[in-house]
Amino acid sequence: MSDTAxxxxxxxxxxxxxxxxxxxxxVEARDTTALDEILSPLHAADxxxxxxxIDDRDRRDLLRLWSHGxxxxxxxxxxxxxxxxxxxxLPADALAFAVRDLESDDVxxxxxxxxxxxxxxxxxxxxxxxxxAVETALSxxxxxxxxxxxxxxxxxxxxxxxxxxxxxxxxxxxxPGQFYHVVLVDPRMKPExxxxxxxxxxxxxxxxLTDLTxxxxxxxxxxxxxxxxxxxxxxxxxxxxxxVDADDRLVGIITIDDAMAVLDEEHEEDILRLAGVGEGSLxxxxxxxxxxxxxxxxxxxxxAILASLVIALFEDVIAGLVALAVLMPIVASMGGNxxxxxxxxxxxxxxxxxxxxxxVLRVIRREMLVGVVNGMIFAxxxxxxxxxxxxxxxxGAVIAIAMVINxxxxxxxxxxxxxxxxxxxxxxxxxxxxxxxxxxDVVGFFAFLGLAAVVLL
Numbered sequence: 495m496s497d498t499a500x501x502x503x504x505x506x507x508x509x510x511x512x513x514x515x516x517x518x519x520x521v522e523a524r525d526t527t528a529l530d531e532i533l534s535p536l537h538a539a540d541x542x543x544x545x546x547x548i549d550d551r552d553r554r555d556l557l558r559l560w561s562h563g564x565x566x567x568x569x570x571x572x573x574x575x576x577x578x579x580x581x582x583x584l585p586a587d588a589l590a591f592a593v594r595d596l597e598s599d600d601v602x603x604x605x606x607x608x609x610x611x612x613x614x615x616x617x618x619x620x621x622x623x624x625x626x627a628v629e630t631a632l633s634x635x636x637x638x639x640x641x642x643x644x645x646x647x648x649x650x651x652x653x654x655x656x657x658x659x660x661x662x663x664x665x666x667x668x669x670p671g672q673f674y675h676v677v678l679v680d681p682r683m684k685p686e687x688x689x690x691x692x693x694x695x696x697x698x699x700x701x702x703l704t705d706l707t708x709x710x711x712x713x714x715x716x717x718x719x720x721x722x723x724x725x726x727x728x729x730x731x732x733x734x735x736x737x738v739d740a741d742d743r744l745v746g747i748i749t750i751d752d753a754m755a756v757l758d759e760e761h762e763e764d765i766l767r768l769a770g771v772g773e774g775s776l777x778x779x780x781x782x783x784x785x786x787x788x789x790x791x792x793x794x795x796x797x798a799i800l801a802s803l804v805i806a807l808f809e810d811v812i813a814g815l816v817a818l819a820v821l822m823p824i825v826a827s828m829g830g831n832x833x834x835x836x837x838x839x840x841x842x843x844x845x846x847x848x849x850x851x852x853x854v855l856r857v858i859r860r861e862m863l864v865g866v867v868n869g870m871i872f873a874x875x876x877x878x879x880x881x882x883x884x885x886x887x888x889x890g891a892v893i894a895i896a897m898v899i900n901x902x903x904x905x906x907x908x909x910x911x912x913x914x915x916x917x918x919x920x921x922x923x924x925x926x927x928x929x930x931x932x933x934x935d936v937v938g939f940f941a942f943l944g945l946a947a948v949v950l951l
Contacts, residue, residue: 514547521555529560538567546576554583561588566596569604578607586612590619597670598627599644599752606632606641631746639723640716642756643737643746646670650703652678652686657699659689674733674749678703683743685736687711713738716745720756725847727753760845793928801826801935808943817884818946821876821893825942828872829900829934836861836908837930841923844916858909865905869898892949896942900934907933 513532520528533541545553545568557564561584569577569592581589581604593601593616601620605613605628617625627645634640648669650659659676663669675688687707697706713736714723726732727750737746805812805822812818840857843849849857873894881890911929912922 510544510547514544517544517556518548518552521552521559524559526559529556530563533560533563538565539571541568542571542573545580546573550579553580557583561585562591564588564592566593566600566604569593570596570600574607577604581608581612586615590616594619597644597646598624598631598746599642599748601628602631602641606636634716637720638716639714639718639720639737639748640746642720642723642752643716643748644670644752645746646673647677647736647744647747648673648675649677649679649685649744652680652704654678654703655699656694656697656701656703656706659694659703660699672749673747675708675747676703677736677744677747678707679744685711685713685738685744688734688736690733711735713742714748715740721760723748724753724756724760728757794931797928797932797935800932801939804936804939805943808939808947811943811947815889815946815950817880817886817889818943821880821889822939822942824876825893825896825900826935826938828897829904829938830931832865832868832901833904833908833930833934834927836864836905837912837926840909840912841926844912844922849913854913858906861905861909862902863905865902866898869901872901873897886950888949889946892945893942896938896945899941900938903937904930904934 516532517529520532533544536544541564545556548556557580564580564584569580572580584592589612593604596604601616601624605616608616617628620628631640631643631645646669648663650662654662663676673691675690676694677688678686680686687704688711689703689706690708693706693708694703710730710732712726712730712732714726716737716739723735727735727748732750732753734747734749736744737748739745808818839861840849843857876897877890877894879890880893881887907930911933912926915922915925915929
């Protein structure tokens, strides 16, 4: 990070600390006017960040004093775990008022995890067409395109001209707050293409809409997995895309901000799962965090016991040469780190669909060759260290050979394990780490101690 960037980041942190202190002072003084002056000028995302900076008690006090200021945009920006607490702390009328001006997809995102009473209170606050739209979206499977879409779509008959479309847009005041395309539909409401606003505004009034459609046009089914939708948006550089029902009729549209949010969530989820912490966040409570982490710590305990059993097979060897006990963690640790590197690359490639049946063998071969090269480099280093440290050249040779073996196996396991789990329908990000660590520990200890038993004793 450059000095300028560090300075800006430092100033931002100091400003956040000052604002938080001002908010807490206003809350303690129960000064709603001061809270309005501090929070009202801020962007919804900044208000959400500030709510995440304060503890539960201060947050509840703030929401009691400033509930009228928490609108739907702020709720949408909150971390999901914290959002539930904020929603629970808001009065029913304040919550209902907050969601009235949101697009239907944002309302769905907010209410889908609420209890039935609070969900009903929010739905009652919506106008009849909006309520029907939200209830329809909630009827679709979770994490589907139907849940992700908004029903507010700007559409035009396929036979219209640019002039007719512009006149239509100018005469309607109920258009979505943001939209990027006008979707062309036939008499059966089947989407036939779309026209970007830029092309629409730059074309002559007499031009036909069908002459301005884009080649990137594609549709998604309401029951299609949101991961597939996000992948397509990223792969084909989409800005928006229509959603159709089982009869191919237009029912909504997905925009790039929602698709990228899914992509970010999936990436974050993979990172957290690789570390065995599930979908945790800083806003989670102690019990919830403990429950989420405990199972994977238990799995790690089992794998550690398995590695210890391998060590126990060579008790006599270790007793005969104490230097082995000093050096063997190095072999296992290097293998574990190398396996994690390969594993991370493989899981990411699987998530982005870059790792396929067509290139899997090439990727496995590459990771094994990387293991060979890295293993030989560190074999020379550790062989020299082992010789110099304990004055035993054969000991240096043993750890060198074990290092090569374990790094090659690490590259193989780090790629093959997530691929195999993915083929079995198991999330590779969730389960791969424990398997790869077990393989590298077992192979590392077995190779080093086994070679030592043969060569040195």
